[in-house]
Amino acid sequence: MKKSSKSGVLKIITSQPFILFLLIIIVAVVTNSINSKFLTWVTINSILGQAAGLGLVSAGATILVISGHFDISTGRMVGLAMCAMAIMLNNGMNPVMVSVIGVLICVICSIMNGIFTVAFKAPSFVVTLATQNIFYSIALLLTNGYMQTLYGNYRSIASHKFFGIIPLLYIILLVGFAITYYILKHTRTGRQVYAIGTNERAAYISGLNVKWNKIKFFAISGVLVGIASMVMLSRISAAQATTGYGMETEAIGAVVIGGSSINGGKGGVVGTFVGVILLSMISTAINMLHINAFYEYMIYGIIIIMALAITAIRNYSVEKAN
Amino acid sequence: MSGDSMEKLLEIENVTKSYAGVQVLKNVNITLSMGEVLCFVGENGAGKSTLIKIIAGDIQASGGVVRYFGKEYENTSPKQIIDMGVSTIYQDIDLVDNLTVSDNVFLGCEMRNKAGFINTKEQEKKTDSLIEKLHLNEIKGSDMLTELSTAQKQCVQIVKALHNNAKILILDEPTASLGDKEKKSLLALVKELTSQGIGIIYISHFIDELFEIGDTFLILKDGEQVTVRRKEDTTPDQIIHDMIGRDASNFYKREYFEIGKRVLKIEHYDNRKTVQDVTLEIKSGEVFGLGGLIGAGRTELARMIYGLDKKKKGHLYIDAKEITPKAPKDALNKGIFMISEDRKGEGLLMARSVKENIMITHNEKHEIINLKKEKEITDKNISAYRVKTVDRDTLISNLSGGNQQKTIIARCTIDDGEVYIFDEPTKGVDIGAKEEIYEHILNLAKKDKFVILISSDMPELLSMSDRIGVMCSGKLVEVVNSQETSEDKLMKKYLGY
Structure with missing residues (x-):
């Protein structure tokens, strides 16, 4: 038993989230020593504010990636939902009603992705490659290609603070991750995610309704993408058809950086959370260090490759230990 | 020449x-x-x-x-x-x-x-x-x-x-x-x-x-x-x-006990290809062996009974009650379990822990999983089945074939069932674990369950079964009492010679 408690500590120290957490601290300390404005409330606020939308989409992407799927239409889905919501708000509809419809749009789009994936036995990557174009087109048709500005409407999600200090935005982000964590760890749905991601055939034979479950995973991701759209619309106060584009790859990037396996079956949402914070922090750090902004994407790329290397090294050492 | x-x-x-x-x-x-x-x-x-x-x-x-x-x-x-x-x-x-x-x-x-x-x-x-x-x-x-x-x-x-x-x-x-x-x-x-x-x-x-x-x-x-x-x-x-x-030392000496009164009826199972109109009656408390060469249709029959593979015809009854499953999920709900011959491909979640592998079927019962109870059930099964593992969170891929198989049997016995189908349960399993698996199979029969055993290992089939159904080219050729037959006779029947 001694052995297992020792390996428990070792497990945490060598886990992907912990290594990333160290990386975040290193980046923060180094940046702050060059530009002392980095570790201030204003900067941290801006980093976490940026992280909210991406974080919620990434939480959904985590469930899909672990179950062996991708949704690369989430970026366009965010754009579509935001445009539709902005138009409804500008027509004087009740904001609560608008929010519900916004989330519903994303859930319906996601369920569609799920149904196509299951019905055609197609890779979800290809299905969502197709549907993202459809979502983009609908958003263009809705807005006629124009930017929809809200003029101060629908600000409360982004600006409300509990007790005057804790922004609602953070609470939404944390609750989103907490619920995803709970689903993955404590529910049947979570076990289904891991089982189907590991061995679909064995899962089916063990009594799982694989098809229905896959659609369910897409639907959960849809709820999170919908909430992300609400948060982003409130923060930006404007929307156009191109809004959100690129988030899908950033989200999958965050999931991979967080240590979840692209082959499915392995990973968790804690890693994704740390990955999202790391990505959001890097762009601010680049800004504050006066590094040419053109380097930003290169650094993203390098971080993802580094994360893959860490995962590979960890897997290798685990294999060797056995 | x-x-x-x-x-x-x-x-x-x-x-x-x-x-x-x-x-x-x-x-x-x-x-x-x-x-x-x-x-x-x-x-x-x-x-x-x-x-x-x-x-x-x-x-x-x-x-x-x-x-x-x-x-x-x-x-x-x-x-x-x-x-x-x-x-x-x-x-x-x-x-x-x-x-x-x-x-x-x-x-x-x-x-x-x-x-x-x-x-x-x-x-x-x-x-x-x-x-x-x-x-x-x-x-x-x-x-x-x-x-x-x-x-x-x-x-x-x-x-x-x-x-x-x-x-x-x-x-x-x-x-x-x-x-x-x-x-x-x-x-x-x-x-x-x-x-x-x-x-x-x-x-x-x-x-x-x-x-x-x-x-x-x-x-x-x-x-x-x-x-x-x-x-x-x-x-x-x-x-x-x-x-x-x-x-004769290759033979396992099993315990015999009284055979029950209930009857499992397998009626007219047919897929017009690998299995042709198979009808069988199995008694509760009996280990019913299915023998034949590879390709004789034994596995295919088992998979149809379990609701896994498509069939053209076939009904399953316990006494007068029909329990023909539509899919594996339905089979499990009706108390029918199957342990596949392809342990890696169809049984195990290789990248997951012993715990998740044992609990996968049971966890389908409730949306919220009681983690404490889950650990208790897992530990109870690890010790009951003598699964050799560091702990419940060890990856299943680190276990030996025999221990992996015991894990799958544990998975199928957490909840009470009626019919248990074992397809080559001791393939790739060392001798020690083999005897343990035999005990577990016999325990199910002792509890008045229906047990079907498919095996290409002839001493295993002969020593474990009460009766043996011989299949050849998709047809059930004969049902023999395993006490009254021998390897020679059985092999001749397999070969259709």
Whole structure:
């Protein structure tokens, strides 16, 4: 038993989230020593504010990636939902009603992705490659290609603070991750995610309704993408058809950086959370260090490759230990 | 046989093979001469495939000498061996369906014209002349492969091998998927080849077929060479006895108990292909064995009963109540469990923990999982089934085959069930764990459950079952009382001899 408690500590120290957490601290300390404005409330606020939308989409992407799927239409889905919501708000509809419809749009789009994936036995990557174009087109048709500005409407999600200090935005982000964590760890749905991601055939034979479950995973991701759209619309106060584009790859990037396996079956949402914070922090750090902004994407790329290397090294050492 | 039939094409001396200390092949000595048909005979897992793979260069022998055409080679690759003139034709057809016959024959060594393009005409001409030599009148070089029957495709494989100047041809169950008429023409082709001096190594489960074309029989059992017999000096009965003769110590001495009163009725199961109208009655408390060769339809029947594979017909009853499942989920809800023969592919979640592997089916019952209770159930099962693991969170892939299998049995026994189907439950399991698995199977029978046991291991089937249903070519041929039969008798029934 001694052995297992020792390996428990070792497990945490060598886990992907912990290594990333160290990386975040290193980046923060180094940046702050060059530009002392980095570790201030204003900067941290801006980093976490940026992280909210991406974080919620990434939480959904985590469930899909672990179950062996991708949704690369989430970026366009965010754009579509935001445009539709902005138009409804500008027509004087009740904001609560608008929010519900916004989330519903994303859930319906996601369920569609799920149904196509299951019905055609197609890779979800290809299905969502197709549907993202459809979502983009609908958003263009809705807005006629124009930017929809809200003029101060629908600000409360982004600006409300509990007790005057804790922004609602953070609470939404944390609750989103907490619920995803709970689903993955404590529910049947979570076990289904891991089982189907590991061995679909064995899962089916063990009594799982694989098809229905896959659609369910897409639907959960849809709820999170919908909430992300609400948060982003409130923060930006404007929307156009191109809004959100690129988030899908950033989200999958965050999931991979967080240590979840692209082959499915392995990973968790804690890693994704740390990955999202790391990505959001890097762009601010680049800004504050006066590094040419053109380097930003290169650094993203390098971080993802580094994360893959860490995962590979960890897997290798685990294999060797056995 | 031609005059220089004494020339040795292949000599195998004291060949041994072991994997991680486990011997799968021991001291095999055999030679193949020109124009000879040498048959490898043995049960499933006797070592025939291993020996073929060594000859074909797919794997290296751990000890002994393989001499090709009088010469010994070291570290040969499969490609070198093919180039030397040793071609292996496996049961699964190894051709490209969307190419013509001649394209397939010349695949990888295409003839080119001056411009560097493939010279289709010349290729077809050469192919046709080869085909003519073998009297295969129905095939043409320009035919698309998709248009050919399975038997014709087998012939194309042989043509391809001859095109590569094969002097030794290894045929692994070439007739397994052929009809009677096709079988005859293939055997005629084999005879034609021997008259051209080609040495044939032939593997088949069909004894009558072996006696029709074989000259020499190498009998293998549990990786060991039992004996070599010439056709002139032996009989089918003797060969069958050689195949299975073994010590009584291989038999497990099971406990017998009273058989229950309830009846499981398997009625008219049929998929119009691998299983044909199987009807059975099994009593509760009975271990019902299903015997037969690979491809007899046992596994297919089990999978239909479990609701996993599609069926055309078939109903399942316990006494008068129908419980025919529509899908595995439905089967589990009705208390029907199946442990698949493909442990890795269909049983285990290799990247997950022992806990998740044990709990997967039980966890389907409630949306919110009580983690504390889950741990308790897991630990209880790990100790009850004596699963050797560091702890419940260890990855299942780190466990031995036997412990993995015990995990799957644990998974199926957390909740009470009625019908348990074990498909090759001790495949790849060490002897110690085997006996434990036998105990678990018997415990279920003792609890008045219905137990179906599929096994290719004959001592296992005979010693574990109360009755044995023999399947052959998709049909249930006979149900025998295992106390009143023997390996010899059973093997004859398997072979339909």
